[in-house]
Amino acid sequence: MANSNLYKGSLTTIILKLLSEHDKMYGYEITQKVKALTKGELKITEGALYPSLHKLEAEGLLDVEVAKVDNRLRKYYKLTEKGTTETVHKLSELEQYIATLQSLINPKLSY
Amino acid sequence: MALTQEHIENLYAFTRKHFVEYYDLQTELVDHMANDIEAIMVKNPHSTFEETRDASFKKFGIFGFMEVVEQRQKAMSKIYMKLLWNYVKDWFRLPQIILTTAIFGILYTVFSTEIGSYVFIVSYLILCLFLFIRTISINREIKRKRKAKEKLWLLEDIIYGNASIGTLILGPQVFQLINLTDSFSGFMPLICASVFTVILIYTYISAVILPKNATFHLQETYPEYAL
Structure with missing residues (x-):
C-alpha cells in the first residue's frame, strides 16, 4: 500500500473526480472503486472518507439522496452544480502540483 | 450472504x-x-x-467512530451557520428592515429619557427571562425525545442547543449591566439601543424562527427524515 500521507491532501479531489464520472455513489462504493482502480495500492480509510464527504456536503459541493436497498437505507452522494465546477478547478490544481513534483524529481537539464 | x-x-x-x-x-x-x-x-x-x-x-x-462523529458535528455546524446567515440576510430586506429601524428608534428614544437606564435593565431582564423559559421548554423536549428513544438528528440538536445558549451568555451579564445605571449618559443610550436591537434580532432568529422551522430544515438536510 502506498504511503497514505502522500494522498491525504488529494482525498477530496479523488472523491470529486469519481463522482464526476458516476451519477451517484455511496461511501463503501467509493472505497472499493479506489481500491479497484489502483489495484489495491491506495486504500481510502473509513475514518478519512466520511469526514471528507460530510465536509463537501456542508460546503454545498455534494447533494445527498437516500434509497432503501435490501433491508437497509443507503445514502448516495452526487455532485451539485457548484461541485462540478469545483472538480474542474481541483483537478487542474492537482495536475499542476503533479507537474511541479515531476520537474523536481526528474529535472530536464538543458546545456 | x-x-x-x-x-x-x-x-x-x-x-x-x-x-x-x-x-x-x-x-x-x-x-x-x-x-x-x-x-x-x-x-x-x-x-x-x-x-x-x-x-x-x-x-x-x-x-x-469518534473521528467520523467529530467531523460530522463540524460539518453540521457549518450547515447551521449557513441557515442562520440566510435568515439574517433575509432580515435586512424590506419590510423587516423598516421594523428593525423602528425597534432601534423606539429603544433609543426610551433609553435617552431620564429613566432610560432602568428601562434598559428591565428590557434586558425580560429578554433573559424569555430565553430562560424557552431553554426549559427546549430541554424538556430533548429529554422527552431521548427517553422515548426517538430518532435523534444532529442538526436538530444544534438548532435547539443554539436556541438555549443565549441564556448562558446573556444571563450572567445582568450584574455587570446594573453598574451601568450610574453612567448612562452620552453615547450610552445609542450604544445600548444598537446592541439590544442586534441581540433581539439574533434571539428572535435563533430561539424562535429556527426552532419553529426545524422540521422543514431537517427534511431539507436529511432525505431519510421523511422515510
Missing part, C-alpha cells in the same frame, strides 16, 4: 453503543459496515456475524 433485518438492528445498536447518537450518521455507518461484512463473509463463509462485524469496525482505527 445478505444480512437479515435482525443483523441490521444489531448494527444500529452497535453504533449506538460506540457513541453514535444520531440516526443520520448511524444509518450511513450501518450500511457501510453491512456492505463490508457481506464482502468479508463471501471470502470467509465460516466466520460468524459478530466476528466479521468486529473485523469491519477495526478498519475505523483505534478511535472507532
Whole structure:
C-alpha cells in the first residue's frame, strides 16, 4: 500500500473526480472503486472518507439522496452544480502540483 | 450472504453503543459496515456475524467512530451557520428592515429619557427571562425525545442547543449591566439601543424562527427524515 500521507491532501479531489464520472455513489462504493482502480495500492480509510464527504456536503459541493436497498437505507452522494465546477478547478490544481513534483524529481537539464 | 433485518438492528445498536447518537450518521455507518461484512463473509463463509462485524469496525482505527462523529458535528455546524446567515440576510430586506429601524428608534428614544437606564435593565431582564423559559421548554423536549428513544438528528440538536445558549451568555451579564445605571449618559443610550436591537434580532432568529422551522430544515438536510 502506498504511503497514505502522500494522498491525504488529494482525498477530496479523488472523491470529486469519481463522482464526476458516476451519477451517484455511496461511501463503501467509493472505497472499493479506489481500491479497484489502483489495484489495491491506495486504500481510502473509513475514518478519512466520511469526514471528507460530510465536509463537501456542508460546503454545498455534494447533494445527498437516500434509497432503501435490501433491508437497509443507503445514502448516495452526487455532485451539485457548484461541485462540478469545483472538480474542474481541483483537478487542474492537482495536475499542476503533479507537474511541479515531476520537474523536481526528474529535472530536464538543458546545456 | 445478505444480512437479515435482525443483523441490521444489531448494527444500529452497535453504533449506538460506540457513541453514535444520531440516526443520520448511524444509518450511513450501518450500511457501510453491512456492505463490508457481506464482502468479508463471501471470502470467509465460516466466520460468524459478530466476528466479521468486529473485523469491519477495526478498519475505523483505534478511535472507532469518534473521528467520523467529530467531523460530522463540524460539518453540521457549518450547515447551521449557513441557515442562520440566510435568515439574517433575509432580515435586512424590506419590510423587516423598516421594523428593525423602528425597534432601534423606539429603544433609543426610551433609553435617552431620564429613566432610560432602568428601562434598559428591565428590557434586558425580560429578554433573559424569555430565553430562560424557552431553554426549559427546549430541554424538556430533548429529554422527552431521548427517553422515548426517538430518532435523534444532529442538526436538530444544534438548532435547539443554539436556541438555549443565549441564556448562558446573556444571563450572567445582568450584574455587570446594573453598574451601568450610574453612567448612562452620552453615547450610552445609542450604544445600548444598537446592541439590544442586534441581540433581539439574533434571539428572535435563533430561539424562535429556527426552532419553529426545524422540521422543514431537517427534511431539507436529511432525505431519510421523511422515510
